[in-house]
Amino acid sequence: MRDSKKTAAPAPVQWIKHKGLSNTGVLLLITISLFVLLYVISLILFADSNFAKYSVFFNLINSKAHLLMLALGVTVVLITGSIDISVGGVTGLVSMVIAVMLMEYGVNAIWAIPMSLGIGLAFGIVQGFLVAYLEIQPFIVTLSGMFFARGMISVINAKSVPISDPSFMSWSSAKVFIPFLYNVRRNGTHDIAYLTPAAIAAIVILIVLIIALKKTKFGRSLYAVGGNPQSALFMGINIKRTKFMAHVLCSVLAGIGGLLFTLFAPSGNPGNGYGYEIDAISSSVIGGVMLNGGVGLPIGTLFGVLINSLIERVVPLLGIVDASWPRIISSAFLFVFIVLQSVFASASTKGGFKLLLPQWMKFKRKHTAET
């Protein structure tokens, strides 16, 4: 009797344990409800700016397909307990290289794809090698990567290069309309929701990543390495190779992100991708990826990106024209979620407040007791 009574009305924490909701689940739940809440608030506050339309919702994805790529890459790296802040630089570099390649050398637009993948791969291999095999702090390595990429942009070209290559522009402006999702405008025409090819590519890669992280050996070893490297080692996982692969994957995704960004804003500009690393990291963190590694889901990252995209859309409606406000608000969100994570992590450790150094901050000093 008493047992059944207990299960009938459990305390919230017990309920969470009972339902098997881990930290991942709770953080994901918070993110999704935050997005829904924000969307509903903007629906009510800005009733005349079409938030109820399907097309507006899908445009949230269309305008941030590149950010989704960067954030997914950062997610993968963060899950292994590492970090990558060169993604913004890689994005800018790829867009500049594509612009110069198409406009000044007249190369066929199809070469933009291998080029962006190649740049990402090169960055990934170098950074991954330095981080995984030489065990240098990923932050320093990728900070240098970021400055290297930013410098290379201006070495290649210091001016803005608008792209007018016809086949590239046709990819850029193509729309794939989604059947049955439309609103009727006042004049009777249909406002059909659409996705750009870039958004479709991003969604396909997102689905592939969701499956890969859940089902494949590589995906599971990422979580194992980030969660507890010691036990991952005992399980026979090659930690160094896993970290290396994570960095390669992240930079390749950043390269793809650069391509998608160029499709979204077809010009090579020295300022392209500036500050995207913080957008990517904040999207991941808001999406429930723990900075300490081992926790996080790609689907959460999608919602993190959507929240960022929504902020960028709502802030101008509040009457703030200045472009710097979305970034301030996004940083504030990042701050709140980092604090939230810290609280979560300290609550889950029984011995009170433990030092929450992530795995890449644990230096190889053998006598350090604060691991």
Add this chain to the structure above:
Amino acid sequence: MRNTEIKPVKIDSEPFFKRLLSHRLTFSLVVLLVVVVQNIITTPDFFKISMTNGLISGYIPNILDEASELVIVTLGMTLVIAVSGGVDLSVGAIMAIAASFCGLLLNGAEYRTDVFHNPYILALFVGLLGGGLCGVFNGFLVSRLKIQPMIATLILFTAGRSIAKQITHGQTIYIMNPVYKWLGVQIPGVPIRTTILISIAIIILVTLVTKLTSLGLYIQSVGINGSASRLVGLNSRAIKFMAFVICGVLAGAAGLVGSSSVGSVNSGELGLSIEMDAILAVALGGNDLFGGKFSIAGAVIGAYTIQAITTTLYAMNVRADQLNVFKAVIIIVIIVASSDVFKEKIKRFTRHLFSKNMSLGGLSDERQ
């Protein structure tokens, strides 16, 4: 005879040359020497010092002047790196914020004026306070919430410039009052640029604080092993917090100096990518980027070396934004060379070579 038998004691200390090679300052001094020699070759009047407009000018005073912001920032960065093993990425943004506060107070609502709306000293103080507040924010995140320093400071790194822009209402503030330039150019009657004097004063101040008080020792012990130093009774949280606040205040001071030397507050330009230079200077000065022991002298020499490299590259017609490529490569090389794994691999490689050479004369190798 007896005296010669004591000799084995000397074996304990390494030979002079090896000790010189392993000294932490050697590397940065060698780099500085290379840069100076390169400059002497390309510019014959490198050591020439002349008086123009009552100011001592020339190549060397110029480098000292331009390096002053970097030196001030580097001092703070050294403490942060020593205490936490992470870096403070937000120093450039803090510079912009501090200068914006100062400029706002001096100019009031106008963005181009030569009348001070508030006392000069008050504005400087508020600027430093703004820097200190940013340091408090970073320090709170790092010491209380245990967030890794790089992530914690990444927040201000990106948001800081936008905040500074909001403080100045998105405009570049021009402060035309000649008094404002006292800090960054020259106090009338003093033949040396004020920036040089200020940077030297701050170097001396920080050195005294870390050497005369036990703060330097505490910072090193927290950086080497935080929990062990807590066990011996140090408040490692407070020490971390203090290091970040000091870094913020110093970055604020650098911002004031920087904005004063150009006579305006431009939140987008002030101290742009100085964090990279500061990290590079700390690393070049032989400090361990993983925290622990630090050397103020090394960091200062590192900072002057970086500025000398920058000035040299400028002279070779390299643009400011392209410099980052060189700096990124240099920092990676330094860090790779100082990483334990790399050293171990090199050691193993040389041992491997050595053993091969030994066996070259042997039969087994001749057969192959």
